[in-house]
Amino acid sequence: MSGRLQQLLAFYVSGWLALEAWPFKVENCTVELPAPTNLTVELRGIGHVTCSWSWLKPQHLENDTSSLYQYDSSFQFDGGHWEQRKINSLLYREEGVDRNRHVTFQVRVFVANKTGPCRSSNWVSISIPSDEGVAAVKNFTCVFYNFEYVNCTWDVDPTAPDAIYHFHYWKNTMASVQNCSDYIYKGNRRAGCQIHRDKLDKLELTLNSRVQGVSARGKIKPFYYMLESYAFVKLRPPGRIDVARIREGINVSWEIPSDWKSHCTKYEVRVCSVKRVSCIDYMFQKAAGTIIDADTKSKNTVQVRAMYDLCGSSGIWSEWTPEHYFGEDAGTTWNWSIALLIFIPVLVAVTAIMLFAKLKQLRRWILPPIPDPGRLLKDMFFDGNGDHSVGQLFVASA
Template identity: 25%
Template sequence: MNGTSVENFSCVIYNISFMNCTWNVGRNAPEDTEYFLYLMYSKEEDELKCPHYIKDALGRHIACSFQDVKIVKEDVYFRVNGISNKSEIQFYDENIKLYEIEKLTPPLNISVNYSEDPPECTVRWKRPNLSHSEENIDHCFKYQINIQDKKTNANPKERSDEPIPKKEVKEPHYKIPDFNMKKKYIVKIRAKGDGCLISNTWGEWSEPIEIGNDAVPIVEIVLLLIALGTLVVALVLFFLCKRYCSVKKLFSPVPQPKNKFDDLLQLSDKDTQMEWMDLPPVKYETEEITIIEEIK
């Protein structure tokens, strides 16, 4: 039946020798359909069976992975057979050039060279490794370099919806224009083939590397040093007081102001008492009064 063979068949080679092939189940294939993938490097060699399948929810094969794939110049023959208890299944076959489906690894040995006067920065690298080696193929690559401002990239409010422009170069080095030593940048690089038997699709990005100084403004440095100094002094005083001082010494009672009016009253009372004590004793004299009564 038409529509029983696999659909959207595609393969990609990663990490030099790992190949993953995927497909969709035919739109008219019965639910019990099972697919099997084979490949053959040449007519003189035997077919290779898929060593590891990936299944869907119904248990049907929808992908296959190969290891230690060797990339050759000639086409490689792929065929997917299908079987079912309900219907005959069409097979699918295709000839593929393996170097065309290879996803290149990132460029190697990325290094950065600075110069301060004038301020310049040059990024250098080496071509990615290939599963097949040929002599004098350094000229068969094109590179794309992505440079972002680290501060802007880290702040979502400063990000722009516009895509960051990527520079394309032919040589394995790039001089950053208008380089600012006080900023920090994030750099990534990837490669693709430009002629020769190399894939002409962009490969994987390299791990991001940081370049530049990301200098902090002088005012911020001064304020930070002042804050740190104040904190250190406060901690030293705290521990010294805790070690050698007591709460009573630190918080002695405040003397009350002297009331001069009370002092004067106290002094007056004291003088009065002293005068009273110094008075000589008083002698009381008795006077006898004789009353003569006249008798008539």
């Protein structure tokens, strides 16, 4: 049985025993028991605390074997509400906390019998102050790229003193805090760290990180960050997309790497109509799906992206795959509507010019020119050489 499973089992058993033991609200308990003593806090790794205490049963209760004594504990951050409450029968509590803030831990003992009133002690508390110094780190982000490597990056407040920044990381399975061996630079300043998969041990555990600035001009406040490994995973886009037309619509499928956990991955399919310039998104839990309202009579594009999703905690969406076309005119990218808007006016103009020329020639064939009557008369009474003088009369001599 793995250590994480043992922790979960112990948590549920202790919770079940606590519920069986106190049918009344713990808040209504009468203060009758001595408070825990010797409360201490030990800092372990990065952002992890172990709070421990001791408690002895009073002499007048030593013979009480029917009562189950429990410890009620919780944390407070920067003087806010008490949170991360836990009830169990152990004399210690291990927890990851936000070390960027002032932390206070409190604990008390109580017992609730089904046959009697609830009894409790007073609270005892201990403070874990935050580190001192100037807060310089901002915009801290970590991305686990396809379970291959982690990139953690940050910016530095321009008003903070000049410093050299060191990145440390730690997990419960590590014996000691690890130093970054592959820094990411912006100019000549450290602005991130890349951690390869082989240095992360078990991927499903929490990664605790710290950015520590060292400056001769002032003290830099360390920056802490706690990440669940499955909550900052960014997968690479799925592989080749296939679209098959069916009577109800289309079947879409895509390729995924063999090392992906299929039950921990969800997908989003985007179908866009080129004609309508609109898109619809669909969610799927497997690497295939049916879309019944797809318009296969016109050209469409389909894209897919993936996200690692475990226990309700989502990671980061991958990039979209390249567009895959489907539909009746999927083989061409020509926009006929624009083409017609250009072609039709040109066709009308050319046709009009041709018709005008043809009509002029046709008119000559159907309606020949009418002769000029004046010219026709002249041609009848006068010779054709243009000599219009009166002829001389010759008389023979006697």
